[in-house]
Amino acid sequence: MEALGEAGSVDIFDTIRPSAPDFAAALDAAYGAEAATDSAAGNAAGPTTGAVLLGTGEINFDSRLAAAAGASHYLVAGSPADATALQLASGQLVRSDRTPAGISFIDATAAAGSASSTAVEAEGKAIRHVALEDIAKAGAKEPVIGPELFERNLMIKAREKNAHIVLPEGEDDRILTAADQLLRAKVCKLTILGNPDQIASRAKELGLDLSTATLTDPTEGSQLEGFATEFAELRKHKGITLEQARETMQDISYYATMMVHKGIADGMVSGAAHTTAHTIKPSFQIIKTAPGSSVVSSIFLMVMDGVLWAFGDCAVNPNPTPEQLAEIAAVSAQTASQFGIEPKVAMLSYSTGMSGAGADVEAVAAAVKKAQEDNPDLPLDGPLQFDAAVVESVGQKKLPGSDVAGQATVFVFPDLNCGNITYKAVQRTADALAVGPILQGLNKPVNDLSRGATVPDIVNTVAITAIQAK
Known part of the structure; x- marks a missing residue:
């Protein structure tokens, strides 16, 4: 009871x-x-x-x-x-x-x-x-907090935004099933790209209701020429002609990204059937980075019973420089705070403080110094080993007086190798809900799906994107 x-x-x-x-x-x-x-x-x-x-x-x-x-x-x-x-x-x-x-x-x-x-x-x-x-x-x-409560809260926050999200991969059954769930829950408005007749027919076969979604064929319509003209202007310094732009805009990722750029949609979610590069490359060319950002990065929200953490960067940058690492730390804190995490940022390494030596430790130390200088009010410390970041007794023994050691909620990994391995290890061994990757540093929200994404993964990512929308 x-x-x-x-x-x-x-x-x-x-x-x-x-x-x-x-x-x-x-x-x-x-x-x-x-x-x-x-x-x-x-x-x-x-x-x-x-x-x-x-x-x-x-x-x-x-x-x-x-x-x-x-x-x-x-x-x-x-x-x-x-x-x-x-x-x-x-x-x-x-x-x-x-x-x-x-x-x-x-x-x-x-x-x-x-x-x-x-x-x-x-x-x-x-x-x-x-x-x-x-x-x-x-x-x-x-x-x-736990996975179910987090997902429930996520849907509520997304619903309040009343955002319009474009899903370019209308040929994928997972996308259509997720769209049905999102529309039934009134999480956001949706545009789905593909052949409208084929999408409607497949939805009927699957027993889905997509009647409130906008179905758009990116290879036709009045918007195509305007998008091509805009893209040719954006890329003229690269020698892109109008004819080349027309051909490029036939690509679903470019078409959807242009919808976001033009304000027709508030965000895009793709990647269920395409590579990460195919999903985010158009964003670099069209949406571009937000003011003050020099790098696009990602975080995963890791949700367990009583635990809500953010891990970055686990999906985009293989070997960030100390300057990029410092920027990733700051923007990860901002993104984490959007989803109810009070940011306490640990810059991770195989050494706590300068107890260990080596170029990798020195790079993290340089990133910590840069991040602290640029964000003096942000609780941030390092280099920290993972146990020193999450276990208070260990953290205070290894880095006495730190307001982050043993209490970290946002974890910044020194490279993609460490980050990707760790988030998957936690996800699979601690039965954690891993929400992401959430891209950060772009002018407008675009998020990438794993090609192995499940329907709940897609639903969560669309909700995340709606929350990120301005």
Whole structure:
């Protein structure tokens, strides 16, 4: 049982039992459809304030759900005879650092409106036992972030932007399926490029509703000539002729990027069926870097239960210079803050401070110095080893007095090799949700998908792009 607020009991998980519960569905039920629509930032203090929420009966599931919902978790049994089972359940939660708020035994008189409590010891810790009426008085807590809550909040924030995103790869079933989900959830407006008749036919075969999307053939239409003229002007210093520009604009990535450049769309997401170079090269030529930026880079948002980190650069720059690394650190902090991360930036190395020697350590040290000079108010430190960046006892021992060591939330890797390996290792071994790569440093948002992207990956990336839109 999860409790919050000061009102009566509500079983909002009744439709979930007794089948294996779906966490995302349960979380939506806990917050309620109205809260999901009205929450200004997707970070409501708690679900359906004032309710006592009856859980599924699966102890770990309910505990994790309570944390994500910002609710107090109580174990409730029908009689004191269940004390042993409750002890075991409580011990399991204590060992996983999810100590329940209390245990209640409801006797036969509960039906008449009264309840009784007894005391039980769990893992050597006395747990306060409460009567049923006390459960409803438990206050809401700060929700604990996790993959499902993060994705839910992401959709809410994107919906508020009311952005228009172009998807160039209309021939890919994953793109069409993701578009259906995005449109049903009213996350953003969409233009899908490809043959409109073929897209509509395939959507019907897949049972998808794309009726509110704009379907555009990039090889035809009145915009094509205007786009070609614009591109020829932008690239005339490279000797590009109007005829060459007309041919280039037939390419879906160039056409979609020009839509973003001209303000017809607010952002672009591509790469499910094309290489990263094919996706982002037009951005360098048309959208170009934002004022003050000299390099385009990326971050991944790494989401685990109770943990929200940003890793950069894991997708674009193989061997950034110290100056580029400093810039990547600053822009990664800015991007992270857009998604609810309080940036504390660790510049990573195989050495903490100058305990190790070598050109690689010196390069990171130079990047740290440059970044601190350019961003004096940004909590940033390094060189730091990963353990010194995330474990406070290690960090303060190796770099005493640092306001980042042991508390880092944004991690800047010295090169692409380190960054890409690490994000994949964390993703696969810690069961982390890895959202990205999120491109940063461009004038307008363009984001790249992996060719192995799943439909949820595409949905998340489109939402990210909508949030980035000005």
